[in-house]
Amino acid sequence: MKVVVQEEAFDPYNELMVYQNSLPSGKHGGVVSFVGTMRDFNDGQDVTAMRLDHYPGMTEKHIEQVCQEASERWDVMDSIVVHRYGDMHPNDAIVLVAVWSAHRANAFDACRFIINYLKERAPFWKCETTLSGEKHWVEHNTRDPKAEIK
């Protein structure tokens, strides 16, 4: 398991591949990943930039807890979460979640669990800059009707 909260931009697909290459060869039957990227719109407004603040220490702790819980609830081999904070722009990767397992169902379920939990509980806060230059805090995440934590 690997959890990284970092300010630097990252390539989620490279992170996934590098981590996968460190895993035992031939043991997993699949990897399910989620990559969250920054949109250039939100709540009907054009968004040009975003700053993501977090609570250092608590953020890592809770992401590690949820990865651990996922590994106890589903038969998964390994997982990685990389999450950015700081200043970013549209199309930048914000978060990578990837889960490896012998069979696909466990990887799908565990990956969904981790990203849903993270969005509900990990202490991050988005401050958006709109096309007009106005900055505002995002008050709530967009609701995914299937996002309930199981």
Next chain:
Amino acid sequence: MGKADESISIDAAYVTVADVWARVADGQSLPDSTLVAINMEYTNAEAVLEEGDELAFFPPVTGG
């Protein structure tokens, strides 16, 4: 509150999260949407604090 951190001292044997909020927010009650953590674990307004605890109040989270 808009503060990253602040150390406070309360001279009482029994102090809850709500007590601290009332002190730092001029007696206002804790808004329902405010999240609370003690030592980086989520808790609620009725939780009792111990000396040296790190208490955090923050708005709904918006990561991911």
